[in-house]
Amino acid sequence: MTALPEKKRLQAVTLGCSKNRVDTEHILSAVEHLYEIVPDGEDIPVDMLLLNTCGFIGDAKEESVQAVLEAVEKKKRGEAGSVIVFGCLSQRYADELPGLIPEVDAWFGARDFEPLIHALGGAPESWKPVRRHLTTPSHYAYLKISEGCDRRCSYCAIPFIRGAHKSVPMEELVEEARLLAAKGVRELIIIAQDTTYYGLDLYRRRALAELLEKLSQVEGIEWLRIHYSYPASFPEDVLDQMANNPKVCRYMDIPLQHIADKVLDNMHRNVDGAWTRELIRKMREKVPGVVLRTTMIVGHPGEGKREFAQLLDFAREARFERLGAFMYSEEEGTFGALNFKDNVAAKVKRERLDELMTLQGEISLDFNTSRVGTEEKVIVDAYSDGVYVCRSEFESPEVDGEILVRHDSSLMGDIDPYSLIGEFIRVRITGADEYDLIAEPVEI
Numbered sequence: 001m002t003a004l005p006e007k008k009r010l011q012a013v014t015l016g017c018s019k020n021r022v023d024t025e026h027i028l029s030a031v032e033h034l035y036e037i038v039p040d041g042e043d044i045p046v047d048m049l050l051l052n053t054c055g056f057i058g059d060a061k062e063e064s065v066q067a068v069l070e071a072v073e074k075k076k077r078g079e080a081g082s083v084i085v086f087g088c089l090s091q092r093y094a095d096e097l098p099g100l101i102p103e104v105d106a107w108f109g110a111r112d113f114e115p116l117i118h119a120l121g122g123a124p125e126s127w128k129p130v131r132r133h134l135t136t137p138s139h140y141a142y143l144k145i146s147e148g149c150d151r152r153c154s155y156c157a158i159p160f161i162r163g164a165h166k167s168v169p170m171e172e173l174v175e176e177a178r179l180l181a182a183k184g185v186r187e188l189i190i191i192a193q194d195t196t197y198y199g200l201d202l203y204r205r206r207a208l209a210e211l212l213e214k215l216s217q218v219e220g221i222e223w224l225r226i227h228y229s230y231p232a233s234f235p236e237d238v239l240d241q242m243a244n245n246p247k248v249c250r251y252m253d254i255p256l257q258h259i260a261d262k263v264l265d266n267m268h269r270n271v272d273g274a275w276t277r278e279l280i281r282k283m284r285e286k287v288p289g290v291v292l293r294t295t296m297i298v299g300h301p302g303e304g305k306r307e308f309a310q311l312l313d314f315a316r317e318a319r320f321e322r323l324g325a326f327m328y329s330e331e332e333g334t335f336g337a338l339n340f341k342d343n344v345a346a347k348v349k350r351e352r353l354d355e356l357m358t359l360q361g362e363i364s365l366d367f368n369t370s371r372v373g374t375e376e377k378v379i380v381d382a383y384s385d386g387v388y389v390c391r392s393e394f395e396s397p398e399v400d401g402e403i404l405v406r407h408d409s410s411l412m413g414d415i416d417p418y419s420l421i422g423e424f425i426r427v428r429i430t431g432a433d434e435y436d437l438i439a440e441p442v443e444i
Contacts, residue, residue: 008047008081010035010120013071014135015064016054018191018227018398020087021135022144024052027086027113028133031122037133048120049080053089055161057329064089072103084108086116088161110162111147129168130176132183137381139422140187140223140397141180145173145211149193151230153257154268154336155300155328158193165194167202174214181220184422187379188221189396194230196238209237216247222424223379225396227253231279232270239286249393250287255295259314260307263300266340273310280318291394293322298356299349300328301340308352315359321367322400323360327353361434368401368432375428375442378403380420388420390427390439401435403427408441420444 010031014024027050028037038046049071053064064087074080082105090097091109098107108116114124134141148163149156177188190212192198199207208226215224224247226238231254242248258264259273271279283290296311303311315323327349330342378390381397388405395401405427407417423444431438 007034007036009038009044010048010050011038011040011042011046011080012050012052012135013040013067014052015067016052016056016060016088018142018189019144019193020052020054022132022142022191023087023110023113024050025132025135026129027052027116027120028135029131030117030124030127031120032133034121040135045079047081049074049083050120051083051085051087053085053087055088055090055092056157057326057331059326059329061089068101068104072101075103082106084116084119086110086112091161092157130172130179132176132180134180134183134185136397137422138184139379139381140189141185142191143173143177143180143188143215144168144191145195145198145208146192150197151194151270152268152335154266154340155297155331155334157331157334160333162193165197165201167198167200167207169202170199170207170211170214173211174218177215177218177221181218184220186220186422186424187223187225188215189225189227190215191227194228195226196229196233196235206233206235208235209241212238212241212245212248216245222247223249223393225249225251225393227396229254231256231276234279236282236286239283242290243287250290251293251394251396252283252287252290253293253396257295257297258300258303258307258311260303260310263302263307266302266336267297267300268335273314277314277318291321292318293324293396293399294320296323296325296356297328298325298352299344301336301342301344303328303344303352312356312359315356315363319363319367320360321364321394323356323363324399325353325356325360365432365434368434368437371429371437372432373429375426376403376439377424378405378427378439379424380405380422383407383417383421386417388417388425388441390425401437403429403437403439405439405441411441412444415444 014021054060071083084106086108090107117124146167148165149159150165261272330337376392378392382389386407390403426443427439429439
């Protein structure tokens with residue numbers, strides 16, 4: 001009997017955001033029958049090294065360039081046969097990169113799925129965009145509900161990298177959710193450049209709430225979590241879903257970027273400070289116990305001492321349970337780069353970032369401490385050295401803290417602890433720090 005030839009090995013490395021991760025998973029699903037897919041981080045020789053790059057801000061671009069250079073070095077050492085690069089960085093700098101790094105075998109943009117699949121040996125005509133090769137743990141997945149962005153924030157390069165907003169039809173998303181649930185996925189994290197804009201192009205209305213309702217009916221899906229929600233014209237029926245649909249987590253990621261009117265105007269955010277405060281008030285009123293995650297930019301043109309003081313005051317007032325921040329990065333081609341002077345010194349930006357994050361550390365610690373003594377439903381993400389790594393509806397994977405639960409043999413008996421990964425258990429919170437919580441199991 002003739003032995004079948006061994007499959008070639010392909011390893012995909014994804015830089016940047018979870019939206020990029022979904023793109024990688026779609027590409028892998030189209031060629032997984034042709035290759036042995038080697039998980040990112042596994043250090044073995046591969047025939048094909050595929051890099052999905054980020055081109056959003058300075059630090060992310062540097063990380064992506066460094067990853068490409070490291071991939072080229074692997075190729076030179078014989079640890080990778082071919083190197084193919086796609087994504088936002090190669091979309092943004094399509095004319096420059098091939099000449100700068102000629103050792104890369106092929107470059108593709110962020111939207112060049114069909115030619116990329118063809119280059120990998122796949123058949124683009126048979127590719128179904130609802131299929132995924134998961135690179136997350138099998139019990140949760142990101143669901144990208146639209147591509148591109150019609151917003152024109154002055155600091156952001158995404159619209160000319162990713163193009164105009166384009167919603168994925170609802171029936172496709174429901175089918176994708178069903179396929180993911182069949183793989184064991186129990187939590188869907190809803191993502192897009194702007195999730196609250198979903199549906200305007202297809203249905204002439206904001207349809208995120210309707211989509212949440214349909215997704216919650218998919219058997220096997222128990223948690224729906226919303227990320228990347230733009231504040232302007234926020235659809236309040238989403239809050240009704242969050243308050244009344246038990247599958248929609250009381251968790252909202254809503255990048256606000258600033259609170260000072262002058263800065264918001266320069267950013268082209270289409271809201272002012274008063275609107276922002278009222279929206280946060282409504283969220284907390286309509287969804288008692290909601291956890292809010294936001295992002296802020298420090299050092300944007302127009303942010304003087306007064307505006308930064310307003311930002312600090314707002315952080316104290318709003319008490320976001322989760323808050324991340326980054327320093328303004330002038331991005332070529334954006335309205336801000338063309339029309340504003342980046343006149344806040346790097347040293348001042350760093351000092352402001354440190355001050356804001358120190359304040360947020362205190363707020364986060366207060367929130368975590370307030371949970372000590374409560375019982376919560378958590379999902380088990382991992383197990384190692386007698387400790388389960390878990391999350392509640394108030395923690396999103398990869399960006400938030402964790403709930404650490406020590407194995408209790410008196411409650412769990414001889415159960416294989418690894419069998420609980422992806423399962424829900426009940427725990428009692430017993431300790432807290434700025435980021436993580438400690439808990440003990442109550443019920444499995």
